[in-house]
Amino acid sequence: MPRSLLLLNRGSGGNERGLQAEQVCETVVAAFLExxxxxxxxxxxxxxxxxxxxDAVKAKPExxxxxxxxxxxxxxxxxxxGTGLPLGILPMGTFNLxxxxxxVPLDIKEAAAFLAAAEVHAIDVLDAAGHACLCTTILGFYPEFANTFERRDHGGRWWKKTLKLITSLPRTFSESRPIRLTWSGDGAEGQARTKFxxxxxxxxxxxxxxxxxxTDFTSxxxxxxxxxxxHAAAALRGMLDYIFGRQEANPELTMFQASNLELHAGKKKRLSVMIDGEILRLPLPIKLTIQPKHLHVLTTAEKLAPAE
Incomplete structure (x- = not known):
C-alpha cells in the first residue's frame, strides 16, 4: 500500500508563530505511526x-x-x-478557514492525530475563474485592503489580526468606491452597487x-x-450582525443561491479578488461554477453534516 505524503509549505504564516518545520514533520510521522x-x-x-x-499527484500516495x-x-x-486523491489539511496559516x-483542530499534534484517523469524503468546490475556492471568493474593498495589510503584517495570531482588521475597517470602507456589480446565471439575475x-x-x-x-458542503x-x-456605520452594523449570526436578516444584504454565475463590474476590465486568502487581479467577466463533490478530503461525516 502506498504511503501518505506530507507537503509542508515553509512560507506559510504559521512558521512565524514559532512552528518549526522539522518538528511539525516529526509530529505528523509519530501520529500516523500510532x-x-x-x-x-x-x-x-x-x-x-x-x-x-x-509531482505528488503523479506519485499517487494514499x-x-x-x-x-x-x-x-x-x-x-x-x-x-477530480483525481480522487484525498487531501488532508494541517493548519499552519493565520486564519486556517x-x-x-x-x-481539523488548530493544535498541530491534535490535527496530526485527527488526520491519521480521518475518513475520506467528497465535497463541492467553487471554480472561480479557474481557481479552486474551498471557503470564499470576495470582491470589493477588502482584497486590496487585505493585500496591504498582509504585506505589513504577514503571519501572526489570527485573533490579533482580526481585531486590527476590524478597527481599520471604518476608514478604509468609507474611502473605497463601490462596484457596479451585475450577475446572471442559473436563474439568478441582478445588480447592485456594492463595496463588499x-x-x-x-x-x-x-x-x-x-x-x-x-455548512452544506455537498449541496x-x-x-x-x-x-x-x-457608509462605515452600516458596514459595522453588518459585521456585528454576522458576528452574532444575524446576517441573513440584514436588510442591506442581498442573498441568493446558484450553481453558476457570471459577474460583471460596469466598464471595468479587471478586478481585485480574494480567493481563500490569495489576492488576484482577474479579467472580467468572472465565471463562478460549483463543481459537485469534486474534491476528496480527510474529515468525518459529523463535520460535514448540514447545519440545522
Whole structure:
C-alpha cells in the first residue's frame, strides 16, 4: 500500500508563530505511526509548491497532507480536484478557514492525530475563474485592503489580526468606491452597487463567532452575499450582525443561491479578488461554477453534516 505524503509549505504564516518545520514533520510521522500508518514528509520552499503538488499527484500516495495556510490549501485543491486523491489539511496559516470548516483542530499534534484517523469524503468546490475556492471568493474593498495589510503584517495570531482588521475597517470602507456589480446565471439575475460581496460554496452558518463557519458542503450550490452598505456605520452594523449570526436578516444584504454565475463590474476590465486568502487581479467577466463533490478530503461525516 502506498504511503501518505506530507507537503509542508515553509512560507506559510504559521512558521512565524514559532512552528518549526522539522518538528511539525516529526509530529505528523509519530501520529500516523500510532495509527499503524506510514507517511513521507517533504518541506517545500516558498515558490515551489505548485511543482511539488504536480509531482505528488503523479506519485499517487494514499493521501496528501498539505501543511500551510488557506492559499496553500487552495493550490492543493486545484491540483487534486477530480483525481480522487484525498487531501488532508494541517493548519499552519493565520486564519486556517478550510481546516476549521472540516473540523481539523488548530493544535498541530491534535490535527496530526485527527488526520491519521480521518475518513475520506467528497465535497463541492467553487471554480472561480479557474481557481479552486474551498471557503470564499470576495470582491470589493477588502482584497486590496487585505493585500496591504498582509504585506505589513504577514503571519501572526489570527485573533490579533482580526481585531486590527476590524478597527481599520471604518476608514478604509468609507474611502473605497463601490462596484457596479451585475450577475446572471442559473436563474439568478441582478445588480447592485456594492463595496463588499462574497461567494461561498455551500453557505455560512448563522452562528455566533468572529471566524466564519460553513455548512452544506455537498449541496451543489454557492451562496452569494452582496452587501449594499454605503457608509462605515452600516458596514459595522453588518459585521456585528454576522458576528452574532444575524446576517441573513440584514436588510442591506442581498442573498441568493446558484450553481453558476457570471459577474460583471460596469466598464471595468479587471478586478481585485480574494480567493481563500490569495489576492488576484482577474479579467472580467468572472465565471463562478460549483463543481459537485469534486474534491476528496480527510474529515468525518459529523463535520460535514448540514447545519440545522
Amino acid at each position: 495509527k499503524g500508518r506510514e507517511i513521507d514528509t517533504r518541506i517545500v520552499e516558498p515558490g515551489k509548491l505548485d511543482a511539488a503538488l504536480k 493521501s496528501l497532507i498539505i501543511a500551510g495556510g488557506d492559499g496553500s490549501v487552495s493550490a492543493a485543491a486545484r491540483h487534486l480536484g 478550510a481546516a476549521r470548516d472540516l473540523g 460581496s462574497a461567494f461561498v460554496p455551500g453557505r455560512y452558518q448563522a452562528t455566533t463567532g468572529i471566524v466564519p463557519a460553513r 451543489g450550490k454557492m451562496t452569494a452575499y452582496v452587501g449594499r452598505q454605503r
